[in-house]
Amino acid sequence: MSDLMTNYARNPIELVDGKGCHVTDANGKTYLDFTSGIGVLNLGHNYAPVVNAVEKQLQKIWHTSNLYNCSLQEEVAHRLANGKNYKSFFCNSGTEANEAAIKLIRKATGKTKIVTFYQSFHGRTMGSLTATAQEKMQQGFKPLVPDFHYLPYNDISVLDAIDESTAGMMLEVIQGEGGINLCSEEWLVALSKKCIEVGALMSIDEVQTGMGRTGSLYAWEQYPIEPDMFTLAKGLGNGLPVGALLAKEKVAKSFTPGSHGSTFGGNKLAMASANEVVSTINQIDFLTSVKQKGNYLINELKTKLANCEKVLDIRGHGLMIGIELNQPVSPLITQLMEERLLVLSAGANVLRLLPALIISENELDEGINSLVNAIENF
Numbered sequence: 001m002s003d004l005m006t007n008y009a010r011n012p013i014e015l016v017d018g019k020g021c022h023v024t025d026a027n028g029k030t031y032l033d034f035t036s037g038i039g040v041l042n043l044g045h046n047y048a049p050v051v052n053a054v055e056k057q058l059q060k061i062w063h064t065s066n067l068y069n070c071s072l073q074e075e076v077a078h079r080l081a082n083g084k085n086y087k088s089f090f091c092n093s094g095t096e097a098n099e100a101a102i103k104l105i106r107k108a109t110g111k112t113k114i115v116t117f118y119q120s121f122h123g124r125t126m127g128s129l130t131a132t133a134q135e136k137m138q139q140g141f142k143p144l145v146p147d148f149h150y151l152p153y154n155d156i157s158v159l160d161a162i163d164e165s166t167a168g169m170m171l172e173v174i175q176g177e178g179g180i181n182l183c184s185e186e187w188l189v190a191l192s193k194k195c196i197e198v199g200a201l202m203s204i205d206e207v208q209t210g211m212g213r214t215g216s217l218y219a220w221e222q223y224p225i226e227p228d229m230f231t232l233a234k235g236l237g238n239g240l241p242v243g244a245l246l247a248k249e250k251v252a253k254s255f256t257p258g259s260h261g262s263t264f265g266g267n268k269l270a271m272a273s274a275n276e277v278v279s280t281i282n283q284i285d286f287l288t289s290v291k292q293k294g295n296y297l298i299n300e301l302k303t304k305l306a307n308c309e310k311v312l313d314i315r316g317h318g319l320m321i322g323i324e325l326n327q328p329v330s331p332l333i334t335q336l337m338e339e340r341l342l343v344l345s346a347g348a349n350v351l352r353l354l355p356a357l358i359i360s361e362n363e364l365d366e367g368i369n370s371l372v373n374a375i376e377n378f
């Protein structure tokens with residue numbers, strides 16, 4: 001009998017050790033990890049420079065609260081701004097980052113109407129759950145936060161629904177949990193223009209797509225837009241809990257002392273990790289290698305699965321890839337786990353691959369072979 005709540009359907013193994021893209025379970029069986037702890041360990045397990053940075057901080061001071069200055073927060077915020085005029089607020093998770101975004105949208109505009117898109121995922125607390133336009137996640141928790149409006153993703157007709165009464169919108173440039181759905185550049189640019197025109201704020205949820213996942217520090221940087229705000233979490237601490245909201249200075253200044261806060265947010269251990277993570281990822285060579293590996297992975301899968309009628313689509317960007325099947329993927333995930341490859345789902349019929357960004361070409365090949373064999377024989 002477990003003393004834990006029953007809100008997770010857990011696999012019957014426990015991972016007790018990890019290095020790079022490999023993890024080991026309590027029975028000593030090793031696995032190739034294409035999950036990265038759901039897009040968290042972008043630098044792989046036990047990445048030495050991050051371990052060293054956190055160990056060094058561990059011996060000094062862990063936590064001081066936000067009543068005092070924090071030069072580590074300053075340093076991480078400076079790196080995250082990436083040469084632009086963004087200000088950071090630190091928290092502990094993706095859901096909290098999006099809560100902060102929802103509050104800032106309303107505070108900065110004085111308006112209440114917030115637009116999000118079907119199949120989105122923004123988190124589980126009341127505000128971010130309301131932003132998550134998926135009925136199955138909201139069921140049983142109503143009434144939700146008022147004045148959220150849901151529109152179809154990547155659909156140009158939505159422009160008419162965004163007007164002067166709109167405070168802002170929240171969206172992913174690739175919907176992660178919702179099925180690895182990509183939007184077109186044309187749509188994103190049109191949305192961004194419309195937001196500027198009507199004085200609505202655009203907040204991009206980069207919790208999954210950020211931190212190098214798609215081959216740039218943030219996925220939005222590959223489009224000709226500059227969002228008013230964006231949120232980060234998953235990969236930011238490489239396994240330590242940390243999230244962030246970044247907003248352009250003219251928006252961010254609406255948060256004054258007392259507007260918002262978090263006891264643990266920007267904790268020194270989390271910041272020591274994030275600082276090392278951002279400086280490692282945000283280098284041209286590193287990001288170029290992510291693009292190359294992503295292209296290799298998707299092209300190999302497309303070539304090798306071209307004649308497999310079970311595969312409806314293979315799509316993605318960088319090292320964030322979905323394989324859509326004509327049937328539920330959950331038995332396939334179990335079979336792959338038995339064959340020592342860990343993968344995720346996104347919705348019922350999409351296999352989701354989020355390997356660590358430091359993965360080697362040999363490891364990619366190993367994963368590709370396992371995937372192709374398993375899908376063909378499944």
Ligand SMILES: *Cc1c(COP(=O)(O)O)cnc(C)c1O
Pocket residue numbers: 092093094095096098121122123124172176177205206207208209233234
């Ligand atoms: C995972 C995720 C979240 C929620 O993050 P938590 O840290 O689990 O609260 C929000 N948005 C996106 C796009 C995510 O992938």
